[in-house]
Amino acid sequence: DDQKGKPLGPKEAATPSASEEEPLVAVIMGSDSDLPVLRPAFQILNTLNIPFTARITSAHRTPDWLREFSKSASSTGLRVIIGAAGGAAHLPGMCASWTTLPVIGVPVKATHLDGVDSLYSMTQMPRGEPVATVGINNSTNAALLAVRILGASDLEIRERLRVWMEGNEKEVLRKDRVLLE
Ligand code: RP5
Helix, strand or coil, X not given: CCCCCCCXXXXXXXXXXXXXXXXXXXXXXXXXXXXXXXXXXXXXXXXCCCCEEEEECXXXXXXXXXXXXXXXXXXXXXXXXXXXXXXXXXXXXXXXXXXXXXXXXXXXCCCCCCCHHHHHHHHCCCCCCXXXXXCCCCHHHHHHHHHHHHXXXXXXXXXXXXXXXXXXXXXXXXXXXXXXX
């Protein structure tokens, strides 16, 4: 249990944070089985040079630790929290109830209900504690949304995102030209 809530090391995170800076984004997940779904988010955050931390904390198995983390999050340098969970996916909702930071939910496809259960859990938050929920398993969009939130008050981050989006556009146009050849 000592391992619970410890930042993931380079091996577990696969694409660890590129810098030693104070994390701006926390990616929390209900289980290490959610890790593969989150790798694209780590990749985006690394590519856009956003310092982040990744933690495993379960709304059901480690409720005290989740509460402690969520309540103290805004007093650190953290600005956005991404919460990923499958099944009865209370993680981002519980987190949102203990913090004023924006919380983005990633519904994970983890059960026989194919992630629809997690999607409904996250989007059906009662009024008062919003969770900005992305598509099932779509951690890429969760990371990009986190970058947009940070960019709203940071011109330099906004510019990095603009350049990245331009690259995306060029890539689609390139593929279109290949089709014509
Ligand atoms: C949730 O239950 C986790 O977020 C995970 O998606 C799902 C299954 O967890 P494990 O049984 O694989 O630990 O709490």
